[in-house]
Structure formats: C-alpha cells, structure tokens
Amino acid sequence: MPRFSIIVPSHGVAGRLSQALDSVLGQSFGDLQLIPVCDGPDAPAAEVAAGFAARDSRVTAVHSPPSAGLGGARNAGIRAATGVYVLFLDGDDLLLPGALAALDARLAETADVDVLYVEHERAPWWEGEPTNPAAPLFARAPEGAFAPADLPELTGVQLPAWSAVYRRAFLTERELAFPDSHFTDLGWGGLTTLAAGRIAVLRRVVVRHRLRRQGSRLNLPGPHQHELLDQVDLVLTRAAERKLPAERTRALFEQLFGQVLKTASRPERLPSGHRAFFRRAARLYRRHRPAGYRAPGGSLGVQHRLLAAGAYSAFRALRGANRVAVHASEGLPRPRAVRTRLRYARDLRRPLDENLAVYCAYWGRGYTCNPAAIHAKARELAPHIRSVFLVEPGQEHAMPKDVEYAVIGSRRYWEVLARAKYLVNNANFAEGIVKRPGSVHLQTQHGTPLKTMGVDQSPYPVVAAQSGSYTRLLGRVDRWDFNLSANRHSTQMWERAFPGSWEALEYGYPRNDVYYTASAEDVARIRRELGVPEGATAVLYAPTHRDHHTGFEPGLDLEAFCAAAGEDVVVLLRAHYFYDRGSAASSGRVIDVTAHRSSEDVCLAADALVTDYSSIMFDYANLDRPIVVYADDWDVYRETRGVYFDLTAEPPGPVARTPEELAAVFRDGSYAGADAAALRAAFRERFCEFDDGLAAERVVRRVLLGEPPEAIAPVVPLAQRVPAPAAATLVRS
Numbered sequence: 001m002p003r004f005s006i007i008v009p010s011h012g013v014a015g016r017l018s019q020a021l022d023s024v025l026g027q028s029f030g031d032l033q034l035i036p037v038c039d040g041p042d043a044p045a046a047e048v049a050a051g052f053a054a055r056d057s058r059v060t061a062v063h064s065p066p067s068a069g070l071g072g073a074r075n076a077g078i079r080a081a082t083g084v085y086v087l088f089l090d091g092d093d094l095l096l097p098g099a100l101a102a103l104d105a106r107l108a109e110t111a112d113v114d115v116l117y118v119e120h121e122r123a124p125w126w127e128g129e130p131t132n133p134a135a136p137l138f139a140r141a142p143e144g145a146f147a148p149a150d151l152p153e154l155t156g157v158q159l160p161a162w163s164a165v166y167r168r169a170f171l172t173e174r175e176l177a178f179p180d181s182h183f184t185d186l187g188w189g190g191l192t193t194l195a196a197g198r199i200a201v202l203r204r205v206v207v208r209h210r211l212r213r214q215g216s217r218l219n220l221p222g223p224h225q226h227e228l229l230d231q232v233d234l235v236l237t238r239a240a241e242r243k244l245p246a247e248r249t250r251a252l253f254e255q256l257f258g259q260v261l262k263t264a265s266r267p268e269r270l271p272s273g274h275r276a277f278f279r280r281a282a283r284l285y286r287r288h289r290p291a292g293y294r295a296p297g298g299s300l301g302v303q304h305r306l307l308a309a310g311a312y313s314a315f316r317a318l319r320g321a322n323r324v325a326v327h328a329s330e331g332l333p334r335p336r337a338v339r340t341r342l343r344y345a346r347d348l349r350r351p352l353d354e355n356l357a358v359y360c361a362y363w364g365r366g367y368t369c370n371p372a373a374i375h376a377k378a379r380e381l382a383p384h385i386r387s388v389f390l391v392e393p394g395q396e397h398a399m400p401k402d403v404e405y406a407v408i409g410s411r412r413y414w415e416v417l418a419r420a421k422y423l424v425n426n427a428n429f430a431e432g433i434v435k436r437p438g439s440v441h442l443q444t445q446h447g448t449p450l451k452t453m454g455v456d457q458s459p460y461p462v463v464a465a466q467s468g469s470y471t472r473l474l475g476r477v478d479r480w481d482f483n484l485s486a487n488r489h490s491t492q493m494w495e496r497a498f499p500g501s502w503e504a505l506e507y508g509y510p511r512n513d514v515y516y517t518a519s520a521e522d523v524a525r526i527r528r529e530l531g532v533p534e535g536a537t538a539v540l541y542a543p544t545h546r547d548h549h550t551g552f553e554p555g556l557d558l559e560a561f562c563a564a565a566g567e568d569v570v571v572l573l574r575a576h577y578f579y580d581r582g583s584a585a586s587s588g589r590v591i592d593v594t595a596h597r598s599s600e601d602v603c604l605a606a607d608a609l610v611t612d613y614s615s616i617m618f619d620y621a622n623l624d625r626p627i628v629v630y631a632d633d634w635d636v637y638r639e640t641r642g643v644y645f646d647l648t649a650e651p652p653g654p655v656a657r658t659p660e661e662l663a664a665v666f667r668d669g670s671y672a673g674a675d676a677a678a679l680r681a682a683f684r685e686r687f688c689e690f691d692d693g694l695a696a697e698r699v700v701r702r703v704l705l706g707e708p709p710e711a712i713a714p715v716v717p718l719a720q721r722v723p724a725p726a727a728a729t730l731v732r733s
Contacts, residue, residue: 001083001084002031002032002033002058002084003029003032003100003104004029004031004083004084004085004086004100004103004104004165005033005080005083005085005086006032006033006034006035006095007035007074007077007081007086007087007089008020008024008034008035008036008037008088008089008091009037009064009070009073009074009077009088009090010036010037010038010045010049010091011039011045011066011073011091013045013090013091013092013495014045014091015491015493015494015495015497016210016495016496017036017049017091017092018048019092019094020090020092020093020095021034021048021052021059023089023094023096024089025056025058025059027095027097027098027100028097028100028101029100032083033060033081033082033083034056034058034059034060035060035061035062035077035080036048036049036061037061037076038061038063039065039066040063044488044491046063062076062077062079062080064076068180069180069181069184070184071177071180071184072180074088074178075177083168084167084168084169085107085165085167086165086166086167086171087162087166088161089162089207092210093162093208093209093210094210095206095207096205096207096208099206099207102206103206106200109144110144110145110200111145112167113145113167113196113199113200114170114192114195114199115164115166115167115170115193115200116164116200116201116202117154117156117159117164118134118164118165118202118205118206119132119135119138119163119202119204119206120132120133120134120162120163120205120206120207120208122209123210123211134163135203137154138154141154141201144200145198145199145200146198146200147198148199152245152248153251154193154201155190155248155251155252155255156189156193157189157190157252157255157256158189158255159189161184161185161189162209163206170195171192176188176192176195179191179234181227181231182218182227182228183218183227183228183230184231186231186235186256186259187231187235190231190234190235190239190252191234191235191238194235194242194244220269221268221271222269222271223272223273225277226273226276226277226280228259228263229280232256232257232259232260232288233284235256236288237288239252246290249290250293257285257304257307260307261303261307264281264303264307265303267316275312278307278310278315282307282308285304285307285308286308289308295308299318302318303318306318340414343411343415344415344417347414347419348418348434348436350418352419352436353386355384355385355386356385356386356388356419356420357378357386357388357420357421357422357704358387358406358416358417358420358422358423358424359371359375359387359388359390359424359425360389360424360426360427360429361389361425361427361446362427362446363427364391364392364395364408365391365395365398366391367389367391367399367403368398368511368597368598368599369446369511370444370445370484371389371426373509373511373514373695373696374424374442374444374700375387375403376696377510377696377699377700378700381700381701381704381705382700385422386404387403387404388404388405388416389403389404389406390405390407390408390413391407391408392407392408393407393408398597417429417433418436420439421438422439422440422442422703422704423439423440423442424441424442424444425441426443428443428473428477429441431472431476435478440482440703441482442481442483442699443477443480443498443502444509444510445483445484445509446615447616448487448490448615448618448687449494449615449644450613450643450645450647451544451613451641452497452641452642452643452644453493453497453498454473454477454498455470455474455497455498456493456497456642457642458470459642460640460641462640462641463641463642474500477498477500478500480498480500480502481502481503482502482503482702482703483498483502483503483504483505484507484508484510484695484699485504485506485507486509486618486687486690487506487618487687488506488689489644489645489686489687491504493644505699506689507690507695507699507712507715508690508691508695508698509619509691510699511619512600512619512622513691513694513695513696514600514604514724515603515622515693515723516622516691516722516723516724517693518604520724522604522724523724523725523727526601526604527605527727529601530572530593532591532605535568536568536569536570537569537607537608538570538605538606538727539569539570539571539572539606539610539666540572540574540602540603540606540608540609540610540620541571541573541611542575542610542616543556543611543614543630544613546633546640555612555630555632555633556630556659557659558590559590560659561662561663562589562590564659564660564663565662565663566666566667569589570589570590570591571589571591572591572593572602573590573591573594574596575594599619600619603619603620603623604623606620606625607626607726608625608627608628608672609626609627610628611629611630612631612632612633612637613631613634613641613643613647617629617652618687621652621680621683621684621687622684622688622691622723623723623724623726624680625723626671626672626676626680627651627652627653627683628655628656628662628665628666628671628676629648629651629653629654629655629656630656630657630662631647631655632656632658634657650683650686651679651683652679652683652684653671653676653679653680653683654670654671654675654679684718688718690715692716692718692721693716694713694715694716697713698713
C-alpha cells in the first residue's frame, strides 16, 4: 500500500499535463501512486497518461467522462486510490520539489490526522509575483493536531481541494465524495471539515497553482452560478444535522455567504436570473442564519442586511453606486495621430461588415503563409466575402496585383480593422486593435513548435528579455476565437504557450496543401525560376534564428559543403525571415532564396532538406523527402531557447554534429537510405497528422462559411496521401 495516492484530473489541460505528472514522479519521496484521470481512451490527455504509465508502474490512469465534471473525475480517482493518504493536483499545476517528503514528515508528527491542510502559492506564471493566501489563515493554528472546534475559522470552504491531504480510510468510513456541481470544491471543503475529528496544518507551500490568464472558469457568466447556492445549502444543512457549536456554524455561515455576496454583486455573471438568484440566496440566508448572528460592520454588513431582507432593488442600487467604470478606457485604439484615433473610434461604432475579411502574415511582410492560402481558397469557396491583405510600408511590391491590400498604419488600415467580421493572422494584430463583439479572429500560427513559445519562454532569460510583457501577449491571445494546429503535439503546446478560451482547429496548415496538390510540372517550373541546374541535387539549407546571436550566422561553410558532398550538389540557402535582406546573394553553387516570397516553392524545388532546429522540417516532412538535422550547437540552443522534445532522440533523419559528418551522409548516400526513411516515417506519423491537402478548404468552410464541425471533411489517412513528386523522380522517369 503506497503512502500517497495523487489524483490528477486532466480535462482541458492536456498541454500541461506532462509537467504536472513530472512534478509528482520527480519527488524525492517515491512511495506513491499517481492517478491521472482522463476523459476517455481517445482523449488528448489519455495519450500523455498512457506514455507515463508505460514508463512507470506507479502510474494508474483511469477515465471519467467530461459530463461527470471535475467532481466526478476526482471521485473516479478516489475509487482507484490505494494509498494511505489521498491528495489532489490540477492537471496544469505543479507539486513542488520536496513536497511529499515534507507531507510524510508532518503526518508522522501529527499521528494520522483526518485532514492535513497545506499552503499553496497562486502563481501568475506569465508575469507577476506569487501569493500564499493560506498563510494568514494558518498563522493562528496550533502547532500539533487539533479538533476543528479549536480553530473554527479553518473551515475548508476557503481552500481548494488540492490544498489539503486526506486520510483515505477517513473518506471511506464517512462515505465522502465530491458533490456534483461546478462549485464542487466549496461543498467538498465544507463536508470534509464537518466530518473530520482531528486536523493539522503544514506551514509550507506544497502546490504551485498556475493562474489562468482568463481567471477561474467558475467566474464565467452562465446558469451554473446558481449551483453555488446548492453547495451552500448542502453544507449548512449538514452542519445543522450535526448540531455544530455556534462558533463553528457562524464561521461556516459567514464564509459561505461571503462567496454568495461576491456573485450577487457581479450581475454580469448571471446574464439572466440575477433576481431569482438573489431571492433564493435571501431565503437560504434566513433559513441558515445562526441564532444571535451579528452581521459584520461597514459596507459588507450593509450587504448582509439587504440580503437578509431580500431587498434586491436596494442591493443592486448599492452595488451600482460602488462600482467604478474602470473598463471604459480599456482596449481603446492606439493609432498615433489624433485624427486617425478619432476616425477609428467612430468606425468601431459602425456595424460590422459581415462580408469583410482582413488578413495579415508575419506582421505585414507580404502575401504568404497560411493567411495567403486561406485567402486564395476563400476567393474560390466564399467569393461574396471581400478580402483585404495588410502589408507594411515599403512591401507593397510583395502583393500580387489582383489582391486588395491596405498599408499598415494608414487610414484605410484602421478602417478595415474596425469594420471586418473576420480577422486572420499568423502572428498577432497590433496592441490597440479592438476585438469587437461578433467579430471572428483566426490565429493560423506559422509552424510546428520545437522551441518554446509564448509564456513557456519565461524561464529562459535570453529570449524572455526580448519577448516583452507576457500580460500584453496574453491580452492579444484573448482576442483569438480559433487557433490552427497541424498535429496533436502542436495542439497541446499551443494550449500551454497561449492559454485562452479559443477553439483548436485540428485541420492542418493551409500553406502545406500545395505539398499534395503541386504537379511534376510545377516542381520543374519552380526549379527553373530559382536557377537550379538541370540534373543537380538541390539541398535546401534552412537554419533557424538564434536568440543568443545578434545577426545571421550561417553556421556552415556552404561552398565547402558542396565540394565535399558531391559534384552535383547545389545549396538553396534560406535564412530565417528575420534576416530577409530583400535581395539575393548567390555565388557559385549556393543559391540564396531567402528573399523568395514562398517557402513552399523553395521546399518543392529541393531534393533534400538540411536544417538545425527550424520548424520548416515539420512542413517539409509532408513531401516525404530526405531530411538531415545539423545539430552542431544543440546543447546550447536547448539551454538558451528551451525545446519541447529532444530532436536528436526523435529526428526526421540522420543527425550530423560537424561539417564533416554532414558532408559524409550526402557523399555515401545514407541521407536517403533505409535507416533515414524509417526515421522520417515515424516523424511524419507524429507531425504530419492533419496536413493532407485540404486544410484551407476546412478552414474556409468552418470559419468563413460557418459550417458545423461535423460537416467538415475528415483528414485523409497518411498512408493514402500522395505528396508532390521530387525532381529526382522526374529525372528517373
């Protein structure tokens, strides 16, 4: 029988689940059972949990349907638990190092208490300082074990379920279970405190609760807010049945109705039924008010008295008088010119143009990437929607002649952004852009993440210093309605890096459609346009940006590589778009294609890819052509930038660490051999999951035409896809 059973519900947090599980299995105290609770065997988190279970026999994954809610998931975990003690951890939180050892020691000191309350920190991990809300509550607690009556204000209803450890036999004997409710922690905390005979506290932070940028789901508006009153009634009814001493009843009553008053004073949480909520709360207040109870002083006491009297109109008037309009200036536009600012504010008051879509790629670099592919498909499938592409000043020449555009910063730029129903971007729109009710923002992304992104960059000082405010970043994420993904790995990492309320569209990347639709003639034409000699083996060299470098450093003597790799080899050099100098710098057997508008064209022209850690490898893998990883500084890159998986352990092909090794795999042909093909097949299975040539159509139908998810065409299985032919195939045929 293990000492601890740790139950980890995982609904909606598959992207961060591995971090939570690692924080448990990495504990110095190893006598444990880890129980991740997944929605079902096909849920995203189930794959993560299964991987942990395969590696560690202490992991026991169980399932609980989403309809059972958080309480049902925790109850399923309790049923599977075999440990002496049970504790809970949310799937996006962390158990801090040394936590289990500290818990074990404290439980030994307090001789098997029913409940051990522990401190936790609330950490806004994107920015800001953590807080320890339990510390003041524990300050007055006795040093050893004690009866709940000795500290009546420690009721449990003010603490989340993961801020305590429970003796499993106590839960079983008292038949305790999480109530079926959105406010299940409130009911659980009250019921366990009522049932406990001996409790204790540990004045040490055990859990790091990582706050959601959007706040708790319980604060969202909706009819579920009425369930708060169900939990209040449940706990106070049970307290009356147990005939608690007056001191304990008063503490429970005051804390529970403190939560009720918070909700009653925020009518936006109850778009409908606010009056009914207040009136029911008033009835419960009068029914459960302890004999001789005296309301607190000040404004809070006034709220108590109004609730007791059922004076809804007076309560609402009081709250209206106290609330200050702090949101009036939030989200206002920030164009520099006063006249433009006023025009933008005026346009924001005009109706949305239901048939206007605005596109932008790479902060206005031109007509490219996923936004361009969606734009092209929209012209075919949704011709009634007028499309405007945004382009930065000086890049107007990068726009096709038949594509309508607006220059960033111009009067027209602000006008279309104010009026557009649809906004599509592969990065983010500017800080001052207002997300209007009824508008639809689609974030297309521009690559599969190997390196850390978004708020996951915060532990890496070099990149964090260049990233600006994470609070502002997540404010921009708040505008997203949809977020594109090319594979389940990306879905999970986007959830971690850009936490928000957006809907994931696992449709593939529209820019990659061409890898399945391009013909042999297209490939030959592109090679001619790029200047690839007839019969040459074109190797695309695409290194990524390094945050610890101040400028572009190729990292490889390309002329020397050509000479050593073979006489028929030419290199297509494509530097990161940060280093697009606008003009080619080709020489000898090196053709500079950095400034070429389309990376997809460049990939189609290449017979093989050499890259270090660029996300281009995930796109190029769709072509099922050889890939070689040149990882000469992998350890430095991993430590300075942070990565989501070990590329050298799961590569798409051979890994070379020196120029000599790189030249050798081309000279002896192993870059395209059977071993390389096996690595590439496994890589494609994982990362080319949703790219099948139909991504743009799915996006247009779902986002622009509003078709329901069930009407969208399913992804074509990988084995049935036929990539565009390589030039080498043309020569042989």
